[in-house]
Amino acid sequence: MDSSTDEIAYEFHPYFRAYKNGRVERFFGADRVPTSEFGSSDGVSSKDVVISAETAVSARIFLPSETTQQQPQIKKLPVLVYFHGGGLFMGSPFCSTYHNYVSSVVSRANIIAISVNYRLAPENHVPAAYEDCWSALKWVTSHFQFGVGTDPWLNNYADFDRVFLAGDSAGANIVHNMSVQADTDHEGLNGVKLSGICLIHPYFGRKNGGVDKFWVFVCPDTSGFDDPRINPAISKRLSRLGCSRVLVCLAEKDNLRERGMFYCESLRESGWVGDLEIMETQSEDHVFHLFKPNSDKALALMDQLVSFINQYKVSSL
Incomplete structure (x- = not known):
């Protein structure tokens, strides 16, 4: 043997x-939670879409069920593109943890959300995950001109004047990197500008230098702490972050807390002109809100995200 x-x-x-x-x-x-295109007990409909058959990039789309009963174009909803965590080597938008979380955000915020299923390491090392998420973001914004995109939910109900990115842990790292790319490849998003990004318990390199085994595992050819994907402080593009509002959520007992603060410090020192909000949850650990979703502190974190999205000025329709 x-x-x-x-x-x-x-x-x-x-x-x-x-x-x-x-x-x-x-x-x-x-695990995989089935979709419910005609609505579920929480009042949210969901369906799966294939974005790229070649790379197997897909997504789960969530929409308030009552929206589908309205005539198209009567009411447009903010768009949230969500990138799940899991170190870039595990996690899925289809599993119960992320399906339930994104569905809850959609229900509370009254938005349309696209939760991206990207390729994972070690079967597909970095940069596969970043490439997939950029491909997904381009696919979402391809619906900017009414009726042009392939998905009727996005064609009919998405307000592309209010597009947000959010993610937790490694997903928050993806959020940052997508926002940086959005500035340098604006035309790649069909002219759509990001309204804001939310990084929940973000995963970056350590403030005192160096990267851990997780990053080396998913990205074997990394240059280490000189890699701007894991150390945003060295990126000259940080000052041109492709949005005007950033929300960073931290947890007091999270071993990544210092890295999240390092990101905030780096963003402030970069010369970026925008609004930075920081929310810290006391006495909680990394991504506690996913595993204790009904706790008061998890609900407070969700309320902060909902407020971040909905306080944006609504465009005239």
């Missing part, structure tokens, strides 16, 4: 394990 089948190359207990022979076991994000 080949003993290599049982040799562990990488483990994130109790959520993930990769073996030296290439086999991968994911114990988080592997």
Whole structure:
């Protein structure tokens, strides 16, 4: 028997394990919640769409059920593009954790949301995840001109004057990198400008330098702390972040808290002209809101995100 089948190359207990022979076991994000295109108990409809058959990029779209009963173009809704966390090696918009969370945000904020399913390491190392998320963002904004896009929900109900990005942990890292790219490749988004971004418990490099094993695992050819994807402070493009409003959510007991503060400091020192909001939850750990979604503090965090989206000036229709 080949003993290599049982040799562990990488483990994130109790959520993930990769073996030296290439086999991968994911114990988080592997379940799949079915969609409910005609509505569910929380008043939110959902469906899955394929964005790229070639790379298998897909997404789950969420829409308040009552919206589909209205005539198209009567009321346009803010757009939220969500990138799930999981270190870039686990997680899924289809699993119960993220399906339930994004559905709850849609219900509370009365928005349309697109939760992106991007390729994961180690089967697909970085930059695959970033490429997939940019492809998804371009697909979403391809609906900017009414009737041009392939999805009727986005064609009929999305307000592209109010487009937001949000994500947690590694997903928050993606949010930042997509916003940076949005500034340098504005035409790639069909002229759509981002209204704001929300980074929840973001994953970046350590303030005192260096990167951890998670980043090296998903990006073996990284240059380390000199890689702007993991260290935004060295990026000359940070001052041109492609939005005017940023919300960063931190948790007091999160071991990534210092990295989140480092991001905020770097953004302020970059010369970026915009509004930065920081919310810190006391006595809580990393992504606590996903695992204790009905707790008072998790609901307060969600309310902050909802307020961040809805306080944006509504465009005339």
